[in-house]
Amino acid sequence: MSILKYAAVAFCLVSTPALADDLVALSTTATSITGDISFDDFEIVFENGKKLVFDELIADNFIVNGKKVPASVYSVKGTANPKLLNGNRLCGTSPVTYLASWLDDDVTMIAVFETQDAPQSDEDMCALYTYVYP
Template identity: 35%
Template sequence: MCRSILMLLIAMWILIGPASSQPLFEDSKAFDPSSETAMAITGPVILSTKRMVFETGRFLDLEVHDPKSSGNWGASGDVPVAQVFRVSGDAGPLRQGNTLCGDQPVTYMATWSEDSSGFTYLGVAMFTGMEPPAGIAGQALCATYFFSMDVPE
C-alpha cells in the first residue's frame, strides 16, 4: 500500500513538475528588481502569463510558448525548467533610455524561480531571433534580469 502511494506521488511529481517551474500565472503580480541590470533598465515590473508592464507604463504582450521548457536555465544554468513566452510589442526606452535588448527586438522571454543566499528570485531572460530558446546559453540571449519574489501586495 505504501509503495503504491509512493509510486503515485512520484508519477504526479513527474507529470506536474516542481512548483518553481511555473513562477508566473494569469493573475498579475508585482516584482521589485534585485539585479543591477533590472535596477538599471526595467525597475519594478508587473508580470503575468499575458503581459509584462514596466514602471514607464510601456509593456510587452506575452503568449505561452512552452509552460515547462526543459533546458539549462538560471544564473548558473542549473535550473532544469522554465516558462517560455513568445513576445510581441516593443517596450521602447525604459529607465535612463535603456532598452531590454539594445537595438534588437525581443522575440522570446523565459522565466524561472531560483533560490540563492536564502532568497527566492524570479529570473527573466530576453531573447532575439526566430528560434525558441532552450536555455540561457543560447546565442539569441540578449539579457537576464532578476527580481525579488517577496514583494508585499
C-alpha cells in the same frame, strides 16, 4: 434550490483572472533598465508603464547552466522593443522575440532573447534580469 444557492454555485464555477505578480528589481541591470515590474502569463509591465505582450507559452522548462529547470518560456507578440528607464532597452536595438522566467531560490530570473528560433537554454540570452517579491 434557491436563486441564492444557484448564484453561489455559478460564482464558484466562474474562473477568476490570473493576477499579475508585482516584483521588485534586484539586480543592478533590473534596477537601472526595467525598474520594478508586474508579470503574468499574458504580459510584463515595466516601471515606466511600457510592456511586452506575450503571444503564447511555448515551453514549461528550460536549460540553465546546463541543468533543466521548471520555467515559462514565452514568445513575444509583434516586434516590441520598448524604451525603458533612462531611454534604455532590454537588449539592444533588435525586437525582443522570447522571454524565459524561472525561480532560483526566492529570486525570479528573467532572460530576454532577440533570437529567431525559440530558445532552449540561457546560452543565447541577450540580457538577464532578477527580481524578488516585495
